[in-house]
Amino acid sequence: KAGVTQTPRYLIKTRGQQVTLSCSPISGHRSVSWYQQTPGQGLQFLFEYFSETQRNKGNFPGRFSGRQFSNSRSEMNVSTLELGDSALYLCASSAGQGGNQPQHFGDGTRLSIL
């Protein structure tokens, strides 16, 4: 079974630009979550989608947005990029939203803002 696939693996942008990251979940998984990982803040939750609906949202500004398609694939968009947005962005999928459902992670997209 293929794992969670994130594209691209690396991205370099400049301040003010926008970026779109993509995530393909494990086949059959309907829940997709996004996390930001930085050395200072650790792993922070961005949002979760289930059946194309945003079910949970973390404490991030409106510049961060996402969506999920009918095939469960998800995209995350960040507009008006800031230096502080440099991070590893991780996508995770799970079969459902139950607390006992483990989330399976992709290898992430490393975003660098110049």
Place this chain on the structure above:
Amino acid sequence: GNSVTQMEGPVTLSEEAFLTINCTYTATGYPSLFWYVQYPGEGLQLLLKATKADDKGSNKGFEATYRKETTSFHLEKGSVQVSDSAVYFCALREAGTALIFGKGTTLSVSS
């Protein structure tokens, strides 16, 4: 709100030493508990999980027991290898909510 606290690292051990990484949690409900591992340049891999009190999760020689009375989920391994060098994250999740992670503990094992 819910939270996870892990011991500060880095933890430095010699090969074949015993490993313990402490993890305690605060939760309003009945969470499931997880340990994830992250190798350099990679995402997080699920190492083990426990879904209710007194459950023991185990995988690849690692173990952790869900202790409700002490709100703990300490990770242990009897004999570490160089290949176990990585960052370990303790996490909890309640139904309908996101995973909440600890800050991670870096383990370095030397031969």
